[in-house]
Amino acid sequence: xxxxxxxxxxxxxxxxxxxxxxxxxxxxxxxxxxxxxxxxxxxxxxxxxxxxxxxxxxxxxxxxxxxxxxxxxxxxxxxxxxxxxxxxxxxxxxxxxxxxxxxxxxxxxxxxxxxxxxxxxxxxxxxxxxxxxxxxxxxxxxxxxxxxxxxxxxxxxxxxxxxxxxxxxxxxxxxxxxxxxxxxxxxxxxxxxxxxxxxxxxxxxxxxxxxxxxxxxxxxxxxxxxxxxxxxxxxxxxxxxxxxxxxxxxxxxxxxxxxxxxxxxxxxxxxxxxxxxxxxxxxxxxxxxxxxxxxxxxxxxxxxxxxxxxxxxxxxxxxxxxxxxxxxxxxxxxxxxxxxxxxxxxxxxxxxxxxxxxxxxxxxxxxxxxxxxxxxxxxxxxxxxxxxxxxxxxx
Amino acid sequence: xxxxxxxxxxxxxxxxxxxxxxxxxxxxxxxxxxxxxxxxxxxxxxxxxxxxxxxxxxxxxxxxxxxxxxxxxxxxxxxxxxxxxxxxxxxxxxxxxxxxxxxxxxxxxxxxxxxxxxxxxxxxxxxxxxxxxxxxxxxxxxxxxxxxxxxxxxxxxxxxxxxxxxxxxxxxxxxxxxxxxxxxxxxxxxxxxxxxxxxxxxxxxxxxxxxxxxxxxxxxxxxxxxxxxxxxxxxxxxxxxxxxxxxxxxxxxxxxxxxxxxxxxxxxxxxxxxxxxxxxxxxxxxxxxxxxxxxxxxxxxxxxxxxxxxxxxxxxxxxxxxxxxxxxxxxxxxxxxxxxxxxxxxxxxxxxxxxxxxxxxxxxxxxxxxxxxxxxxxxxxxxxxxxxxxxxxxx
Numbered sequence: 105x106x107x108x109x110x111x112x113x114x115x116x117x118x119x120x121x122x123x124x125x126x127x128x129x130x131x132x133x134x135x136x137x138x139x140x141x142x143x144x145x146x147x148x149x150x151x152x153x154x155x156x157x158x159x160x161x162x163x164x165x166x167x168x169x170x171x172x173x174x175x176x177x178x179x180x181x182x183x184x185x186x187x188x189x190x191x192x193x194x195x196x197x198x199x200x201x202x203x204x205x206x207x208x209x210x211x212x213x214x215x216x217x218x219x220x221x222x223x224x225x226x227x228x229x230x231x232x233x234x235x236x237x238x239x240x241x242x243x244x245x246x247x248x249x250x251x252x253x254x255x256x257x258x259x260x261x262x263x264x265x266x267x268x269x270x271x272x273x274x275x276x277x278x279x280x281x282x283x284x285x286x287x288x289x290x291x292x293x294x295x296x297x298x299x300x301x302x303x304x305x306x307x308x309x310x311x312x313x314x315x316x317x318x319x320x321x322x323x324x325x326x327x328x329x330x331x332x333x334x335x336x337x338x339x340x341x342x343x344x345x346x347x348x349x350x351x352x353x354x355x356x357x358x359x360x361x362x363x364x365x366x367x368x369x370x371x372x373x374x375x376x377x378x379x380x381x382x383x384x385x386x387x388x389x390x391x392x393x394x395x396x397x398x399x400x401x402x403x404x405x406x407x408x409x410x411x412x413x414x415x416x417x418x419x420x421x422x423x424x425x426x427x428x429x430x431x432x433x434x435x436x437x438x439x440x441x442x443x444x445x446x447x448x449x450x451x452x453x454x455x456x457x458x459x460x461x462x463x464x465x466x467x468x469x470x471x472x473x474x475x476x477x478x479x480x481x482x483x484x485x486x487x488x489x490x491x492x493x494x495x496x497x498x499x
Numbered sequence: 500x501x502x503x504x505x506x507x508x509x510x511x512x513x514x515x516x517x518x519x520x521x522x523x524x525x526x527x528x529x530x531x532x533x534x535x536x537x538x539x540x541x542x543x544x545x546x547x548x549x550x551x552x553x554x555x556x557x558x559x560x561x562x563x564x565x566x567x568x569x570x571x572x573x574x575x576x577x578x579x580x581x582x583x584x585x586x587x588x589x590x591x592x593x594x595x596x597x598x599x600x601x602x603x604x605x606x607x608x609x610x611x612x613x614x615x616x617x618x619x620x621x622x623x624x625x626x627x628x629x630x631x632x633x634x635x636x637x638x639x640x641x642x643x644x645x646x647x648x649x650x651x652x653x654x655x656x657x658x659x660x661x662x663x664x665x666x667x668x669x670x671x672x673x674x675x676x677x678x679x680x681x682x683x684x685x686x687x688x689x690x691x692x693x694x695x696x697x698x699x700x701x702x703x704x705x706x707x708x709x710x711x712x713x714x715x716x717x718x719x720x721x722x723x724x725x726x727x728x729x730x731x732x733x734x735x736x737x738x739x740x741x742x743x744x745x746x747x748x749x750x751x752x753x754x755x756x757x758x759x760x761x762x763x764x765x766x767x768x769x770x771x772x773x774x775x776x777x778x779x780x781x782x783x784x785x786x787x788x789x790x791x792x793x794x795x796x797x798x799x800x801x802x803x804x805x806x807x808x809x810x811x812x813x814x815x816x817x818x819x820x821x822x823x824x825x826x827x828x829x830x831x832x833x834x835x836x837x838x839x840x841x842x843x844x845x846x847x848x849x850x851x852x853x854x855x856x857x858x859x860x861x862x863x864x865x866x867x868x869x870x871x872x873x874x875x876x877x878x879x880x881x882x883x884x885x886x887x888x889x890x891x892x893x894x
Contacts, residue, residue, distance in 0.1 A: 107640070109618075
C-alpha cells in the first residue's frame with residue numbers, strides 16, 4: 105500500500121532497527137554498563153542551565169497566546185533579528201532578519217532548501233564521507249545525489265574529482281564541517297579553492313550553483329580550531345544550522361537557515377523558503393523554542409566533556425595501533441578498518457561488546473565511525489576490548 | 500533560481516501577504532481597535548493553565564537529556580501510549596502505542612501520510628469547501644487533488660458527485676469535520692454513507708482507498724454536538740490531529756497521526772510513516788511539547804469563549820439579514836455573499852474595516868469565511884458595519 109519511493113527506505117530502516125535491537129539485546133544479556141555503544145550521534149551532555157532558565161522566564165513574562173501562537177512562517181521577527189545580530193558579532197557578517205528562516209532543525213532546513221531550489225533531475229554533489237540522510241532529502245524533491253569520492257588521506261574534499269563532476273545539472277553542493285563522520289574541519293584553504301571552482305563553473309556554465317553549508321557541529325570545535333564562515337567566501341552560499349548539538353536540544357527541532365542577500369534572486373529565494381516551510385507542513389519552527397534559543401545565543405554545551413572523551417579515545421586507540429585522523433570537531437572519530445571489509449571488522453568488535461557504524465553507511469568503505477558522545481567511562485571500559493581487537497588483527 | 504513547482508506558490512503567497520499588509524495598513528490608519536479582522540484562523544484564547552504547569556513540572560522533574568533528546572521518530576513510547584489510552588477512553592477505540600505517530604502539527608502529519616502513500620499521479624479527493632493547503636500537501640508528492648463540488652444547501656459532503664469521481668487512481672479522500680471554512684460537523688449519517696461508498700468502491704476496483712480525517716477542530720464542537728470518530732466506520736481510516744486549537748498551541752507544532760491495525764498493510768504503513776517523519780526532516784515531533792501534551796490529554800481551551808463569539812456573530816448577522824448555516828464547530832462562519840462575485844463583496848466590506856476571506860480560496864465561490872477567533876468586542880464593534888453592508892446590498 106505504501107508509495108514505491110518509500111519501499112527501499114522502509115527496508116533499509118528495518119536494517120538499522122535490527123542493529124539497534126541487537127544493541128538493546130546485548131545490553132539485556134551483558135548489562136548496559138558492559139556494552140560500549142558508539143553507534144549513535146545522540147548528544148549526552150545536558151542543555152546549558154540557561155535554556156531552562158530562558159523557558160521559565162518566557163512562560164512567566166510573556167503572553168501565552170504569543171508564546172505558543174502562529175507567527176510569520178519564517179519565524180518571529182525579533183528572534184530572526186537576534187540570530188542575525190549574533191552571527192554578525194561572531195563572524196563579521198552583515199545579516200538582517202530577512203536573511204534568517206527559523207527551521208524545524210537542520211534536517212527541516214535542508215528539506216526547505218531542496219524544496220526551494222530543486223527541479224526533478226537536478227544534481228546535488230556531496231563529498232564522501234557524508235551523512236546518509238542527504239540522499240533522502242534530495243530525493244524527496246527528485247534531486248539526484250552525486251558522491252565525490254573521499255580523499256582518505258586527509259578527509260578534506262577531493263576538489264579535483266569535484267571539479268570534474270560539475271555539469272549544467274549541478275544545482276547544489278553540500279558541505280558539512282566539522283564533518284560527520286570524519287570529525288575533520290574543512291580548512292580555509294579548502295574553502296577558498298572550493299569557492300573558486302564554483303565561481304569559475306558558474307561563469308563557464310552560466311548557471312547558479314548553491315553551496316549548502318550544513319553545520320550542526322559548528323560550535324563543537326576543539327583546541328580553538330576555527331571553522332570558516334562560508335557566506336564570506338562564496339556568494340551563493342546557504343547555511344543550515346541546528347541547536348541540536350550546540351545546546352543539546354536535538355528532540356526540540358530548532359535551527360535556522362541563512363539566505364544572504366548575495367544569493368542570486370535573493371528576495372525570491374527568501375520568499376520561496378518561507379513558502380516551502382509552510383507547505384511542507386513545518387508551518388514554522390516550534391515557537392517557545394524559538395524564543396528560548398534567542399535568549400541563549402551566546403551559550404553552548406560543556407565542550408570540555410566531549411573534548412575529554414575525544415582525547416581519551418584518540419590516545420587509547422593510538423596506543424592500540426589503530427589508524428585515524430585526529431578529529432578536530434563534532435563528536436565522531438573515523439577509524440581505518442584493519443581489513444578492507446569494515447562490516448566484518450564491526451562484527452568482530454561485537455565480541456567485545458563494541459558497537460560502531462560501518463563506513464559504507466557514509467559512502468566510505470574501509471572505515472568505521474565511532475561516536476564519542478558517550479559517558480567517559482564507556483570509553484575507558486571499552487579500551488581493553490579495543491586492545492584485544494587490535495591484537496586479533498595483528499596491529 | 501527557485502524550483503518551477505514553487506513559482507506559483509510564491510506568487511500566490513505574495514497575494515496573501517498583500518492582503519495581510521493591507522490589514523496592517525488599515526490598522527495603522529484607523530487604529531487596530533477600529534479594524535475588524537476576521538481573516539485569520541489564529542486561536543486567541545490562551546492555552547489552559549495546565550500546559551504551563553506541565554512544562555514547569557517536566558523541567559523540574561525530568562532529566563534534560565531525555566526531555567530535549569532524540570527518541571523513536573514516531574515519538575516517545577509513553578506519550579504515544581498515553582494518547583492511545585485517552586482516545587480509547589473517549590471513543591471506545593482499541594489503539595495501542597504502535598498506532599500513534601506524534602507529528603509536527605496536523606500539517607506535518609498530513610505530509611507524512613501523503614509521503615507514505617502517494618505515487619505520482621495518484622488522486623486525492625476533497626470536498627468543497629476545503630482548506631486550500633491540502634492542494635500543496637498532495638502536490639508535494641505529485642498527487643493530484645480532485646475537488647468534489649460543494650453541497651451549498653447543507654455543506655455536508657456531496658456524496659453523489661463523490662461516488663462518481665472515484666476511480667482506480669483514487670488513493671485517498673480527505674474529510675475535515677468540524678469543517679474549515681463551513682463550521683459544519685459531518686453527521687453520522689453522512690459518515691456511514693461515505694464509508695459504505697468507499698467499501699463498495701474498494702471491492703469494485705480492487706484498490707485501497709484511504710480516508711484521511713483531518714481533525715484539528717474536533718474539540719471545538721458546540722451545544723454538545725458529537726463528532727463521529729471515523730476509524731469506527733471505515734477500516735482504511737487515518738486520523739490527523741493537532742493540539743493547535745484544542746490547547747491553543749499552534750506555534751508549537753504538535754499533533755499526531757492514528758494508523759489503526761485495520762489499515763491494509765498496517766504494519767508496513769506504520770513503519771513507513773515513521774520513516775517519512777524522519778526523511779522529510781521533521782525527525783520527530785518537538786520533544787518537550789510531546790511530554791507536555793501527554794500531561795494535558797483531558798484539558799481543552801475555554802470553549803465558552805468561542806461559543807459566545809459564535810452566538811453573538813450568528814445573532815448579529817441574522818438580524819442584518821445575511822444567510823448562512825449556523826456553525827456547529829470550529830471557529831468559522833461561512834456566509835453567503837449577497838452577490839455572486841464574493842471578492843467584490845469582500846472589497847465592499849473593507850469600507851467598514853471588515854476583513855473576510857473570499858470563498859474561492861476554499862473552492863466555494865459565492866461565500867465568505869468569517870473567523871470568529873477574535874475578541875468579543877471585535878464582533879460587537881463590527882456589527883454596525885455589517886448592518887450598513889447589508890443595507891448596501893438591499894438585505
